[in-house]
Amino acid sequence: MNDDYLWDKTGEPDPQIQQLEEILGTLRYQPRPLPLPVTRRRSYFPVLAIAATVLIALLGTGLWLRVHTNNQPAQKQQAHVPAPSPTIVEKDSTTIANTPEKVDPPRKQRRNRSNQSALSAAKRREREEAIAVKQQLMLALRLASEKLNLAHKKARIG
Amino acid sequence: MSATVEMLPISENRTERTGAGSGVEAVLVKAVLDGDREGFARLYGLYAPLVHGILLARVPRAEVDDLVQDIFLHAFKKLHTLRDGSAFGPWIAMIARNRAVDYHRRSKESVEITDEMRGSDTHDAKAAEILELIRSLPEAYRETLVLRLVEGMTGPEIAARTGLTAASVRVNLHRGMKLLRERLGFLEGL
Secondary structure (H helix, E strand, O other): OHHHHHHHHHHHHHHHHHHHHHHHHOOOOOOOOOOEEEEOOOHHHHHHHHHHHHHHHHHHHHHHHHHHHHHHHHHHHOOOOOOOOOOOOOOHHHHHOOOOOOOOOOOOOOOHHHHHHHHHHHHHHHHHHHHHHHHHHHHHHHHHHHHHHHHHHHHHHO | OOOOOOEOOOOHHHHHHHHOOOOHHHHHHHHHHOOOHHHHHHHHHHHHHHHHHHOOOOOOOHHHHHHHHHHHHHHHHHHHHHOOOOHHHHHHHHHHHHHHHHHHHOOOOOOOOOOHHHHHOHHHHHHHHHHHHHHHOHHHHHHHHHHHHOOOOOOHHHHHHHHHHHHHHHHHHHHHHHHHHHHHOOOOOO
């Protein structure tokens, strides 16, 4: 038996193996075209657009909360400006030590007025800032929504 | 799966065959993963005879061609799971063997040799008869014998594509051929 011919078809051909090759050769693989499914490359654009939207929304909310909380202590401080306690004018001079110092009524009124105006100015400023932040947030959301729409359209077209 | 299909023209020839097992698979696998569909056509051209031979040694002839295509479609979808591109041959050979096992698990009835399987003319009938004899041999021998005698691969080609060592392919060929010769003694005219 010629092992070389069986192994790598070299050397003296073995007639029996040749006969087998000839007969079995009819069963050999016949090339056929392969129907490959047409696959689209996965687009990460929509995912990125959604992620960007969420990020923008979070940033906007964070910014708004920060501005809001920064203004609150000032507002509280202003709100806690010691209200002038009712003036008790003791006729008895011995009780004077326990009474608050005497406040000049016009001065007190002026201070109250200035406090109120500062308070209203702070409120106005806060409202303006809140409106500005809101507008920024709305703009960011609108941009993100437009990007999402665009991504959706691209995904449908692609 | 998408309903759209693209038919890849496959040409299988000897020059393509020699590329198998020489590292070209790694390049082709990478190209396919980068979107080159022609790369997969080349892999198909290189390895379809191997898959065909593996299946022919295990499942009825009538099922082999469809199973070959199924296996390559599966491989195309799962190619990203193949870590080492140069191991494409052993990988697809394993898929083919597993698919043959699945086939037998699903179709539990015993498969008999029908006239269609035997072929219409006597040459074809003889081929089917010898194939059945090969199939009755131990598994290790039948695959290498089919790849050698039916698909016309040499021993080194079988080793390169299946990932088996040259020594074990040689032993399988030698012992398988010895057994086949013994059993062929019962066939007339050979």
